[in-house]
Amino acid sequence: MSITITKMFDSVTLTWNPLGGRCPFNCIYCWSMGEKGLVKRYKMKKYHGSPRLIEKEFKIFQEEEFVFVQDMSDLFAEIVPKEYIERILEHIKKFPKTTFLLLTKNPERYWEFEGRIPNNCICGVTVETNRDEGYRKISNAPLPTDRLAAMRLLKDDVRKMISIEPIMDFDLDYFVNEIRAIGPSFVYIGYDNYNYGLPEPLLPKTVELIEQLEEFTKVRTQNYSKATCRSNMYLKTLLRGRGIYGRQYIVDTDSVRNQ
Numbered sequence: 001m002s003i004t005i006t007k008m009f010d011s012v013t014l015t016w017n018p019l020g021g022r023c024p025f026n027c028i029y030c031w032s033m034g035e036k037g038l039v040k041r042y043k044m045k046k047y048h049g050s051p052r053l054i055e056k057e058f059k060i061f062q063e064e065e066f067v068f069v070q071d072m073s074d075l076f077a078e079i080v081p082k083e084y085i086e087r088i089l090e091h092i093k094k095f096p097k098t099t100f101l102l103l104t105k106n107p108e109r110y111w112e113f114e115g116r117i118p119n120n121c122i123c124g125v126t127v128e129t130n131r132d133e134g135y136r137k138i139s140n141a142p143l144p145t146d147r148l149a150a151m152r153l154l155k156d157d158v159r160k161m162i163s164i165e166p167i168m169d170f171d172l173d174y175f176v177n178e179i180r181a182i183g184p185s186f187v188y189i190g191y192d193n194y195n196y197g198l199p200e201p202l203l204p205k206t207v208e209l210i211e212q213l214e215e216f217t218k219v220r221t222q223n224y225s226k227a228t229c230r231s232n233m234y235l236k237t238l239l240r241g242r243g244i245y246g247r248q249y250i251v252d253t254d255s256v257r258n259q
Helices: 082-093 107-113 144-152 172-182 203-213 232-238 254-258
Strands: 003-007 014-016 066-069 099-104 121-126 160-164 186-189 247-251
Touching: 082 107, 099 107, 099 160, 107 121, 107 144, 121 144, 144 172, 160 172, 172 203, 186 203
Parallel strands: 014 066, 066 099, 099 121, 121 160, 160 186
Antiparallel strands: 003 247
8 A cells, every 4th residue: 555645736836815804604614714714824914805906916926836725715716805805816827828717616607707817727626515404504605516517507617626625525427517517627626624623524435536537638646445444533634735736635546446
């Protein structure tokens, strides 16, 4: 059995947060604004209060960089004024040889900017599960099925990605079919980073999801071993990431088939 330590979103070279204010979704697991998140831990005043543009953040980007836009909150939340988003998109247009990753739990708002999102952007969505039941105990974001439906309606020429992190239990066939209909260029998969007790799938089910997704798209988290499924404790100690920049353990699936 071979184990490799990698990072989620490891192709990102830079994060860019031109928007201040608190995210309204209040996801309990949030690595930035959750109970164990960075904002509370380091008393980051930038991310309190209403949305506002931070002028000093409008910087120059280098060619070939891969920039994650607004990783500390949600740029496309309904409370973010339209003109703020337009200003950020206009700044992105100035750097056509830089790639920008947008990631939201409110992808319906992408429609509002149809034709104005630069071609060097990847439109991403976080969808932890396909199940709506009980989700309001986790987050105030739009329900997972609404997010999936919104992404399906984006035009085919829009570059799309899906982040299934932190993954929660799902309905395999339905989830795969929804993701296939969206047509993402790639998918990231990761478990809860901070032991919030989310309703997680067991590893064999996640392995099956990965294998089915790999039939039609790229999946960043590829392989796990059967050994990780023997106890929840083993899962939590071995296969925890550390946020989207954190460690992700990849285990050779040959050992799954051979045991």
